[in-house]
Amino acid sequence: MEQIRYAIVGFGGIAENRIAKEGFALDTRRFNQQDLPMVLVGATDIDPKRKTAATALGLHWYDTYGQMLDDDTIDAIYVATSNSTHFPVAMKALQAGKYVLVEKPMTTSLEDANVLCEYALSQGLSVSVNLMMPKNAYNIKARELVRSQVVGPLDYAVIHMEFLYGEDPLEAATWRCAVPDELGGPIGDVASHCLDMAEFLSDRQICSIRCVYYPKTLRIAVEDGALIIYGMQDGTRGCVRVGFNQPRGGSFATMDNLGYELYGRDGVIRGYGTTFQLSGHADEPMRIGLEVKTAVSEESISLDHVQNIYQAQIAEHAHSIRNNKPMDGRQGLRNVAMVLACHESARAGGKEIVV
Known part of the structure; x- marks a missing residue:
């Protein structure tokens, strides 16, 4: 069975060293990517200087996120941008028909997390969060x-x-x-x-x-x-x-x-x-x-x-695509609710918040 083809948006240090090199096994001295159900083939970042690190790993560099989404050979998008951009970046991917795996927290508001999960469900697209x-x-x-x-x-x-x-x-x-x-x-x-x-x-x-x-x-x-x-x-x-x-x-x-x-x-x-x-x-x-x-x-x-742990988390998402059993993102949604409850409680002096 063919590997699910991923591209990553947001190629900072963790994306390079933990997600690309470990999660997608691009550090071939340590891992064998042929054993995995997924492969990372492309990257983009708002900092064009990150192109050097990406191409050094054999990744195709997209000058814009739009170019990445327009590539019909890409099955899924890994979202590793700053937290406040998770929602719009992930939504654009879903609207382009791509499956989505996003860094935690899934979004910065419960409303956005709900919209993301509901839209993915309506389109039959797998969405999940990297709580590995x-x-x-x-x-x-x-x-x-x-x-x-x-x-x-x-x-x-x-x-x-x-x-x-x-x-x-x-x-x-x-x-x-x-x-x-x-x-x-x-x-x-x-x-x-x-x-x-x-x-x-x-x-x-x-x-x-x-x-x-x-x-x-x-x-x-x-x-x-x-x-x-x-x-x-x-x-x-x-x-x-x-x-x-x-x-x-x-x-x-x-x-x-x-x-x-x-x-x-x-x-x-x-x-x-x-x-x-x-x-x-x-x-x-x-x-x-x-x-x-x-x-x-x-x-x-x-x-x-x-x-x-990174390979296992990404592979879980890839298997859901292969097996046509989309992940619903509810783990990420629940996690956002708990994070926001912590801040709500702290701002109220330690008040008990039901989640």
Whole structure:
């Protein structure tokens, strides 16, 4: 069966290094793209200087997004532009008859996310969002451990992504830090992942959110960080901690700290480096850790087989196209609702918001 042909709009650093090189396996030293149901063939960006990086990977460069959409050989568009442009860029792709995979958050408003999902459904087009951390083999294993109650019934979960970003003036000037309407601060950037992981690991849906912002220590326009307390339908509770103003030493310590603690009545499951861009490959800069600890035992989990989280996420979308079973984008829609609920709660002093 032929591979689904993708082109990417927005070719920044993450798009190049995580999406193109990993997700579409263009780093041929590490991956074999022939094994995948999709292939990346083209790119465009508002910065024409990004053409050099794209063509170095063998991609066709489109001078404009319109040229990309006019290319009948392109099946699907990967949207990796700034957050506030996700909706218009994705809608143009759908209106051109292209399938769409968009970076998180899907949009910056719930209304736009609804329109996107409803339009895709009406056209029979697959639309999805890149919330890829549930594809991590160690996170899949952690969910299995929660299900089997190895530490007893799940009582409380703490999921955290805290690091330093925005202290450097160049970082502070980026849209992520300088434009609150982009939803690019810690809540939109990484709490989106943490909330998605909270639901994935527990097999439950969040039904209420309380949030407060961290005290300001950075000269950035967006929030410095947030503490988010959530409740689930069965009464299970947990919290999310995210921050751009939280230094964690060097790069290893920072990555190792990105994870979770899942508390049961008899012990705890801990993940290290599990809420990040890592997949568990041997050549990655740190080894992902997963451990189970009780009063009488301690076990470190090591997996023989892992999958690249970006490849798995894109392949899921590609398979939906191949099998004519369009994805409905509802995961992305729900995620936008939770991100917006965090801000609504924080602006109201931590008021409980039902989602």
